[in-house]
Amino acid sequence: MTHFPQTNSSRRSPRVQLNGSVAAAIRAEGGQQARAKLQSISITGGLLQMPVELSTGDFVEIAFHTRTGAIHGMAEMLQPVRKFQSACLQPFRFVALGDDDHRKLRMALDSALDRSFLDPVSDQLKTPPGL
Numbered sequence: 001m002t003h004f005p006q007t008n009s010s011r012r013s014p015r016v017q018l019n020g021s022v023a024a025a026i027r028a029e030g031g032q033q034a035r036a037k038l039q040s041i042s043i044t045g046g047l048l049q050m051p052v053e054l055s056t057g058d059f060v061e062i063a064f065h066t067r068t069g070a071i072h073g074m075a076e077m078l079q080p081v082r083k084f085q086s087a088c089l090q091p092f093r094f095v096a097l098g099d100d101d102h103r104k105l106r107m108a109l110d111s112a113l114d115r116s117f118l119d120p121v122s123d124q125l126k127t128p129p130g131l
Helices: 099-125
Strands: 016-028 033-041 045-050 059-066 069-077 088-098
Touching: 016 045, 016 099, 059 088, 059 099, 069 099, 088 099
Parallel strands: none
Antiparallel strands: 016 033, 016 059, 033 045, 045 088, 059 069, 069 088
16 A cells, blocks of 8 residues: 655654765656755655756655665655755655555654664763773
8 A cells, every 4th residue: 555645734744864875866757867865854755965956846756775675755846945056955745655665764764763862861871981
């Protein structure tokens, strides 16, 4: 069964900041392909660093790898938020994810959010030097 992520306007989905550490492959409706870098991701969409902006409203296929496996989905490109001389930051929202892709994305996000939540706490729980 395919998931059609719904945004909940009263509460944003938690974002995981990737800062360009994850490459993404984009295929637009006309067949043109582009490489991008994921800046952030959530269960409902994300932010890409693109070499050139795509038109707002374009539907694309997006694929990227996580620790839980490859994720493929359909997305709608949103209005670019920042443009640079050689790139732009452009958000997208997922419009369709397969069951397995949705599960892998959820697991990857949960794992990343757990790590970011636990890391500061685990530092506090370390035994002080000399004990």
